[in-house]
Amino acid sequence: MSELLQVEGLKTHFQTESGLVRAVDGVDLSVNEGEVLGLVGESGSGKTITALSLIRLVSPPGKIVAGRVMFGGQDLLQASEREMVQLRGDRISMVFQQPKASLNPVRRVGAQIAELFIHHRGASRRAAMNQAVELLARVGIPAPERKALAYPHELSGGQAQRVMIAMALALKPRLLIADEPTTALDVTIQAQILDLLRELCRDTGTAMILVTHDLGVIAQTADRVSVMYAGQIVEERPVARLFDDPRHPYTRALLASMPVQGRVAPRLGAIPGSVPPPGRMPAACRFAPRCAVRAERNMTICTHEMPALYPVEGGVSRCWCDAPAEATT
Amino acid sequence: MTAYIIRRIAMTVPVLFGILFVTFLMKALIPTDAVLALYSGQVSEEKAAEAIAQIRAKYDLDKPWYQQFAIYVGDVARGDLGESIRTRQPIVDEIGYRYWNTLVLTFASLVVALVVGLSTGIASAYWKGTWIDEVAMGIGLLGISMPAFFFGLILIFFFAVQLRWLPVMNAGDWKGLILPAVTLGLIEAAPLSRITRASMVEVLSQDYVKAIRAKGLPERHVIFRHALPNALLSILTILGLQIGGLLGGAFIIEVVFGWHGIGELAVKAIGWRDFTITQAIILVSATTYVLVNLVVDILYAWADPRIKLG
Numbered sequence: 106m107s108e109l110l111q112v113e114g115l116k117t118h119f120q121t122e123s124g125l126v127r128a129v130d131g132v133d134l135s136v137n138e139g140e141v142l143g144l145v146g147e148s149g150s151g152k153t154i155t156a157l158s159l160i161r162l163v164s165p166p167g168k169i170v171a172g173r174v175m176f177g178g179q180d181l182l183q184a185s186e187r188e189m190v191q192l193r194g195d196r197i198s199m200v201f202q203q204p205k206a207s208l209n210p211v212r213r214v215g216a217q218i219a220e221l222f223i224h225h226r227g228a229s230r231r232a233a234m235n236q237a238v239e240l241l242a243r244v245g246i247p248a249p250e251r252k253a254l255a256y257p258h259e260l261s262g263g264q265a266q267r268v269m270i271a272m273a274l275a276l277k278p279r280l281l282i283a284d285e286p287t288t289a290l291d292v293t294i295q296a297q298i299l300d301l302l303r304e305l306c307r308d309t310g311t312a313m314i315l316v317t318h319d320l321g322v323i324a325q326t327a328d329r330v331s332v333m334y335a336g337q338i339v340e341e342r343p344v345a346r347l348f349d350d351p352r353h354p355y356t357r358a359l360l361a362s363m364p365v366q367g368r369v370a371p372r373l374g375a376i377p378g379s380v381p382p383p384g385r386m387p388a389a390c391r392f393a394p395r396c397a398v399r400a401e402r403n404m405t406i407c408t409h410e411m412p413a414l415y416p417v418e419g420g421v422s423r424c425w426c427d428a429p430a431e432a433t434t
Numbered sequence: 435m436t437a438y439i440i441r442r443i444a445m446t447v448p449v450l451f452g453i454l455f456v457t458f459l460m461k462a463l464i465p466t467d468a469v470l471a472l473y474s475g476q477v478s479e480e481k482a483a484e485a486i487a488q489i490r491a492k493y494d495l496d497k498p499w500y501q502q503f504a505i506y507v508g509d510v511a512r513g514d515l516g517e518s519i520r521t522r523q524p525i526v527d528e529i530g531y532r533y534w535n536t537l538v539l540t541f542a543s544l545v546v547a548l549v550v551g552l553s554t555g556i557a558s559a560y561w562k563g564t565w566i567d568e569v570a571m572g573i574g575l576l577g578i579s580m581p582a583f584f585f586g587l588i589l590i591f592f593f594a595v596q597l598r599w600l601p602v603m604n605a606g607d608w609k610g611l612i613l614p615a616v617t618l619g620l621i622e623a624a625p626l627s628r629i630t631r632a633s634m635v636e637v638l639s640q641d642y643v644k645a646i647r648a649k650g651l652p653e654r655h656v657i658f659r660h661a662l663p664n665a666l667l668s669i670l671t672i673l674g675l676q677i678g679g680l681l682g683g684a685f686i687i688e689v690v691f692g693w694h695g696i697g698e699l700a701v702k703a704i705g706w707r708d709f710t711i712t713q714a715i716i717l718v719s720a721t722t723y724v725l726v727n728l729v730v731d732i733l734y735a736w737a738d739p740r741i742k743l744g
Contacts, residue, residue, distance in 0.1 A: 106742075162644055164644070164649055189650075190650050190651070190653070192650065193647070193649065194648060194651070195650055198648065198649070199648040201641065203641055207642050207644075207645035209646065209663075211663050211664055211738055211740075212660070226734050240718070256739040258466070331584065
């Protein structure tokens, strides 16, 4: 499998009145052609900002201050805005968390899909409209000719997300970034939408970065998983390895907090403490203050030095426990 | 949509009757008796009494009020606004051509207001917090704070007196239109600009703008085809009020520039104490205001498909 996207040392910072917020602080990611990478983490861990940084749509005061985003032999952080406009929606597209809020309320949904063909492919209005109707049928919208003329407020949340997916995959992009695509939907709809995403991506050979806080969604959909904590990647593994043998203490805690079907746990695990506030980010390992392993083994290095990403079976882990012996001395 | 429009039109009928009734009642409210005022001190008392009785009969002033009102409504419906107390000429003729003049001035100033107001408002919102925003909003504040007549006089001083490019007073050609239209247009542009900025700033912060950008549409398209239509609703509201106000006659500006519109006539008629003209102008202005708002409400439904019925 060849590598489609490679992100190295991505940093996106926000200059706010209360100080500098390092929302994304040195993220490394890689996505292979046609694969589904799950990007998982608690709210506030920087997942969404990472996703938006990849296509350079972070709103001010957010600013990408360092890193490389290699895609198709080009560093997107060095590309001109004009090149980015051409690339967005065509080769990299995005699906957002709130489908109904992501559609223009005063334009018909068919026209909103059709404009992709008009702008990126130079299609005529009529041909574009026909393609839009076909796409609506493809994503499972009943009576697509009629729904193409509907306004977003006339759709249900699930239908709106199907429309967003139709738009995102209209031009058969190489990469789809799906930011919490099912979070705002009813549980019954969530599985349908995930299946649809996976199926369509497989058909078009599109790779996907699936951003979510929901490990269930990850288990169902992803091939590989990157776990994010406080603006950094802490572990990256194939999905089966991550669930069977999590290495980073944060991943372990995260998995322990997930209910497992068929197993009656006396009490679900909760991670003590909370994500450190932006102003008081630990200088060394960011998870150290909440880390059970550090407390148990009484490791001092964790609060003095930042661990790197160390190779573990199938992937990497940002934990001193996984560091080779020479690194800790 | 059609049902909404019909319902909205039906709602204006009682308002129009209200206007008719209030203008009709004004006769009873004004402090002087117009007929008495007409003859006082001019002829001998018994002749005056006879003439007054004649006049009262001629204008149906001797009939009960509800009959008078029915006659008044009937006359207005037939396009008869009565005749001027002063000149004895039909008011419709006078108001007719002046209404056209006011319409021309309103339209011209609206073009200026829309071009200046929308472009500065959109630019301010887009480059929010930059020097472009500061400058545009500073000028806007000036426009809101400055009285229209004073601004008009400044323009006259520079462009008519100093540079001699344009006439001081309207001479009936297109040149006479420029200064009053620019004056009114710029004054109206100020609030329009601020409303446009405020609603564009709000729209641009919405999720769907980010989603539209993620589709890779050119920025021009994002702003004008997606964001602006969403900001249109609040722009329409203020625009409706402005057009209604302008069509009712820009009193001071019409006087300052010698523009023979409704507003100038109103000022003159009040000076002449010509009650019937004043009454007719109030009727016409108020009706215009109501009709413009009717059009705006219908445009709402067109601009925002979410509006079912207000």
